[in-house]
Amino acid sequence: MMNMQAFCSSAAMQEHPLRRLSDFLVEEKRKVTSGDYEGSRFVGYVLEIGYTTATIITSDAFKKAVGGIPRNSLLIMVPAEYEKYPPHFSLLRVLETADEPLKQEKQQTYFELHKKSMPELDVFTQSELQWGALKTAVLGMYYPHPDRPNAVELSGDLNNIVSAHKYLVYAPSDELLDLIINATVPQENRCDIGTLRLTECRLPLPGQTMHTVPVAISTNDFKGTRTAMFGKTRTGKSNIVKIIAESVILTTRRTPTEEDPRTHTVGQVIFDINGEYANDNPQDDSASLATAHADDCQIYAITPKANTPSRPLRLDFYAHPDLSHHILNTFIREQERHPSDYVSSFLSVEIPSFEQIEGMENPGDQIRARRKILMYWAILHRAGFTPNMETIRELGGVNPRFARRTRTAVYQSVDQTPPPSISTLEELAHEFELFAQQDREGDRLRSTSGDHNLFDSDDEALLGFLAPRSRSASGPRKIQRYRIYHDPNATNFVTEIIRLVVQGQTVILDLSNAHPEVMNYFSRWLSEEIFAHQVDLFSSNALNDHYIQLYFEEAHNLFPADEQKIVDIYSRIAKEGAKYHLGMVYSTQSPSTISRDLLAQTENFFVTHISSRPEVTKLANLNVAYEDLIEDILQTKTQGYVRMLTRSHRFVIPVQANKFTPQPSSRRCA
């Protein structure tokens, strides 16, 4: 590889990012030779060097000239004879102050001076005392990428170390910091997430300004990967999630074609527990993600909000009897640990779907299966679930088709005449109630052929719920409270959402004000369907560039640390998601409450303030890159001040995240 001089004069290297290094060093050298130290970035020499740490010596004057060297500052170490080598530098992070060889003597001098009441120090003593040492971590080495033109490679180790006196240490300029932080981030699909912020303290040294180095992320790093947001409440996690979700919208857009109508290569589903992605926040004076990207986002809400256009996160319980019965089953069992026997029997019934009935060959089986649905419809009707009669007619109407002879006998037993045919849900419910009564009180009703009972055990369970044997039992009234999840005009939202997501839309599920169990239910159901959809694409070799991103908040509820938990959809997404192009972004306050599997698989981390030492230590144990940052995470509390580590970064970057201000155009992204 060519040395620095040859590198600078080579026409092919004119655009190379490491030219910034050579320009920087040439300028520093000029300052030394001309004696003009104004604006010099030199900070000192290396006292001791190892493969992982280096101790540097510096003076107050150098520190002042570069605007201070706070903890976690990034410094660069270059060979003193840098011209002889290809352009490269090692990156150091300041960890703490270190003992220097003359510490004892300096303390002795200072002590003596004060003892002799001589607080005014002469310039020579001052100059003696102002030197100090800093311990730094060696983060790695930047050098020209061996395989790619105009690119930089960062290694986590050093290729060689020589004696300490052969190195010089500088505080990088903003241009070099930009290279240090952003050069390893893919050029494609970039967005700014914030600016480099080395300290929480914003007081610049006299005559100095703070760094203003934008920090870029690439959405390539988030596609199909796992991203964690850790930090106490109100520290800015959701704000970052909004920036990431928006950057996905902006950078993955494509022109739909007839063969491939997708608007984006990445579809997204945001499980919005607090309604903050779906709804504008007038207090914050901020537009939501959905408002800013109305063409790219679709909201589904359990409780629709007046100012937010949304589709209902509801189901037509009549049109999807199998699913809605399943929902009732989940809700009731979550409400009551030990429901009464008749309720339990009703919940245990397998209500067939219309598709299953269509697949049945025997017409008798079809009629019996349909009757189960009709019994269930009668229950819904008695519980006050409003039907869409057009849908009911399309689904085959309400006639249970009992034999005329049986009907006449049943109605006559209560001195009634059967209507010629059943055409309303009221007539249907009444007929089933009479049949149930007759079946219990008289001889068991028999099938037309006479070789078996008219009702099997599932029918009995359904009728037992429609018309309970005990007068005090609530029967259908028990499910009245779940009418809020029913909408006679709703389609199956899961199918609809999957279609939208596959098309590249961002679907926001506004789950605010919903019961936690309801939230969990909808989240799980949708996650299962999305997972199954991606698995299908994978097994039919059609995954290509079809990605889906899922965003979960309060992730400890979905991915608990409890190892005993059964493997469910969430742990599958955590473990196998990458294979199926399923990415996820999850937020929680405490890393220790999250499943170890998920933590171990997480590629990107965003950490705001955490106030518990065990939590931060857990994070550091999980990812060694956070080891040196424990104190900072514990001490600094500014909203949006985040320590970021993405797949493209080899070390943690302290960033002040931008406050989310929706970008309707592609202004923030490249």
Ligand SMILES: Nc1ncnc2c1ncn2[C@@H]1O[C@H](COP(=O)(O)OP(=O)(O)OP(=O)(O)O)[C@@H](O)[C@H]1O
């Ligand atoms: N980068 C930022 N700059 C300025 N203000 C911010 C920034 N990030 C967040 N905030 C403000 O901090 C407050 C909390 O932000 P946010 O809701 O993102 O926090 P959170 O960690 O997600 O909270 P929770 O865990 O309670 O959901 C909001 O008022 C938001 O406007």
